[in-house]
Amino acid sequence: MRHSILVSDIGELPTSIQAPVSGQGTFDPWRTRAGALGLFLTLGTLGLGVLAPWLAPADAAAISGPALSPPSLAHPMGTDAIGRDLLSGVLLGGRTSLAVATAVVSLALVIGLSIGLLSGFFGGFTDHVLMRVTELFQVLPRFFFAVVAVAVLGPGLDRIVLVLALTSWPVLARVVRAETKSLRHRDFVRAAEACGATPARIIVSELLPNVLPGALVMASLLAGQILLIEASLGFIGLADPSVVSWGTLAGQAQELLRVAWWMPLFPGLAISGASLGFNLFGDALSSHLGGR
């Protein structure tokens, strides 16, 4: 049977999957520590995002202090040009940015898992067609597609999520498909088939649990990328001004880097920290899984 996989999308995969580190299964202190840091950062940012409305000292849109005041006890991250509390902005803005990342990743997971599982399970013509479709979505340049979509349809988080999800699922689908293919003829799947389980049942209860971890690795790395893309969109002014996000906070404060270093720095650090967390977590997860 013909393999429809192209060499060219290897670059999207986490490096530890591409070339597993030697001696897996043995104790690896650096990976473990990095993984712990990743887990800590990921859970930390997600937790802060969820709890932001209770943690934020002020309304992110309200004027709560003097203009451009450097970090102080009253305003631990300082205030912006019109006197809004930056800590509140970073907390509540993180909620928006993380919500975007979560929505994109969830959508991409749903599409990627469905296509990948169907393609890998049924093979043949279904596989051929689905993989052709996947290839088509894979060549759309994510960032430029988002820019054009916002320009034509107007700004809004919904279309940004949709565009980013539409361009993110193909890699997931390919990974899931390959994994499914390799599991397809293993004993436990055959046993289930022999017992008369329907394809739907086999896919959901036998294959899905086994491909999910690999997909989660990809999802975690994807989340890190999405945060950076959201920031870039904020920088070129494509974010919705009514909604505070890390992208708008960091992007719009760039010109103030020298007079109010805290304004670009703290949102920038938040983006870096969260993205770092997702990256480390993804890497650690993948080498952990690889070691099984």
Next chain:
Amino acid sequence: MRGLREFVALRRRRTLRTVSARYLAARLLQIVPSCAAVVVVAFLLIQLAPGDPVLALAGEHGDPAYYAFMRQRFGLDQPLPRQLATYCIRVASLDFGVSYVQGRPAAEMIAERVPATLVLTTTALLLSLLVAIPLGILAGRRPHGAADFAVSALTVAFQSTPSFLLAHLAILGLALGLGLFPVQGMTTAGSPGSGLKHFVDIAYHLILPALVLASQEVAVLARLTRTGLVSELDSDHVRTARAKGLVERVVLWRHAMPQVLLSLVTVIGARAGHLLAGAAVVEIVFGWPGLGRLMLTGLQTRDTPVLLGVFFVISLAVIFANLLTDLLYAALDPRVRYR
């Protein structure tokens, strides 16, 4: 997870007998649906936009004569399938419409900007390979050593920093602070120049933006080199080579690195989209007159023909980068030659 590894290994070992004419033709043919998909997506976007599609296609300028012109040129009064066909034909012949702002074909305006972006991205790519490979080797030769830790920390940090922040910090520190590089632009203001002096001038302006753009690529490529090298050094053929008593340098460059470099080649094509998106941000910060800047101008003036044109050209670049990668891979893979 084993499936994943098999998946990758499979692709590495793809059963190419040679870069046969048949493979070449099949791969070339794959471009057609890819290109068509990009055009269809843009077409759907225009149709999805609220209001008259001519507003989405031409930008909201409110000039009835211009709208009539664009409507006729892109057949917007015809039924949908005909419209799609007209649109595909127009785009396929590189006719993206006429810019409302400049009154010139958008394709012409885009062509003017391609060289600047090409210079920036290729330089950044070469720079990143130049930096990433030594870093990767440094880290990969002694996994879990101090160097490995340092390189990992550095690359992960670069990979997680928004590029516009990095660009501003670089200008502030290296250009304005230390005076090592110019702050902005592609040439010294007011010097049209030609020949060697012009070349040197551009090179001098190029270094800083290329470095900033490269830093994100370095992160990915160095990590890839590292993991690739670690697994190669552990492989049977490297062990055999070592057992034969070969010098470590020979083992590294003759036996381990070729396979690692090959895997780098495969990544570069897949990262074309990332690289071009990064270039857009860097161009805006540094005032580099490339496609990303044109996209921003198109966005601000709602010059949709230009904006969509940039989208098509970037998509085309990504498609071709992928094609090139696949062909290069097929041509380079040593196992193909041994057969």
Next chain:
Amino acid sequence: MLLCGCNLHPAAKRSGLLVAAIASDPGHLNPAITTNGGVHTASDLLYNGLVGLNSKAEPVPELAERWEVEEGGAVYRFHLRPNVRWHDGRPFTSADVKYTFDEVLLRFHARARASLSPALSAVETPDAMTVVFRFKRPYAPFLQQLDVVEAPILPKHLFEGTDPLKNPVNLAPVGTGPFRFVAYAPGAEIRYRVNPDYFGPKPELSDLVLRVIPDRGTQVMALEAGEVDWLFGVPGPLRSTLRRNPSIRFLQTSLSPGGSDCITTLAFNLDRPSLSDARVRRAIAHGLDRRLFLERVTFGEGRAAETSISSMIAFAHANDLKAPAYDPGEARRLMAAAEKGRIKLGFTFFPTDAEYGNLLRAQLAEVGIDVELHALEAPVLVQAVFVQRDFDIALIPYCNGTDPEIGVRRMFVSSSIAPVPFSNAAGYRSAEMDSLFEKAASSLDPKERGRIYHRIQELALEDLPYLPLIETENTRAYSARCEGFVSSSHFAAAARCGP
């Protein structure tokens, strides 16, 4: 590279070259077909108007040497300067003036089209050196509308019989101005050389470069690094940094890219039920602290505006009138009286005015109005506000020009409720207001006109279709190696740059 490093650094420039930064690529260089600020910044230096405006905004000779006003202000006769040549060597004549007005300005230049076409009946050329403008009624402000911003004159021999919007000359312009066009590198820079045959005082510069740098932070760093000598504006917070730099000088001006003496104004869409209630508009006015806008949005640049006529137009501005003062308590009382509960309004503005939006949202939240922000790029905003009228409150920088007839009339008269950029955005109709503007335009006595404009400003504050926020001022920053700048659009015509 190090070998030639001494003259390689872009800061090492020859004297006589001035480099100015602009934020966006102008796209074309024809100032007669647009009021776009970017195009005018890049092209006004190449062209002339019939008259110029001095620093007191009084008309001074430019392409016209002298003029007479006849028939009580209904006829203007201009005697053109002899021996003026276009940059391509062809002589400038009255035919160029007639062509430019009839075929270009009155059709494509938004302000000329809005104010002149209803009033002007004919442009006549009795001979090659004389132009006569005939109006349907006495028209007082005409001399203020003839400078290079409002009415640049194009060469007829290069434009006649073509579509002025698509003429290739727009990208390789030929004018009469102090600078000649040399080259346009799209997205990078526009190069000019001094015009040795210029009829006015000869510029002392040899070359001028307008450099496109979209990022405002980068612009400032380029000025400090010496790569650029002139900035048209500096972001508020960065001005204090630059002021500490001894090699940077400043020039304050009321000239904005799109026109002069602009007032950043809130336009209330009177077709919206909640905003048609005068109490809501008054509540909004009381809910906004204009001093805070001045302090935190413009960083002290400009003045808090009190009426819709700029204080720079001395004969017309009413010193004794005040806009509703900041009083959140009164605002809440008015909102309660309007009995609408907490209301939700959209606020539409240009992306560069985002901080206005943020502060307005914060302040109006205090008085019971939730504001949704819509940052729209210029063409989209014009379409949404003036064509589709799909907005609640819009932030419009209405540029007064040097006479209320140029920039204020279009805001208030009912006849300018039309899909024309920067017209009557509020959709305000008042028979009294219409007749006041008719009277003001046809009177030639400045005292009499002043009295009428006083009543106009009073009525505007009573009805409150607009709320003037800030009279804008702009800060130009330039390198101390250059001097002799003026605030007009020919800013560099008399400049000198040392080594």
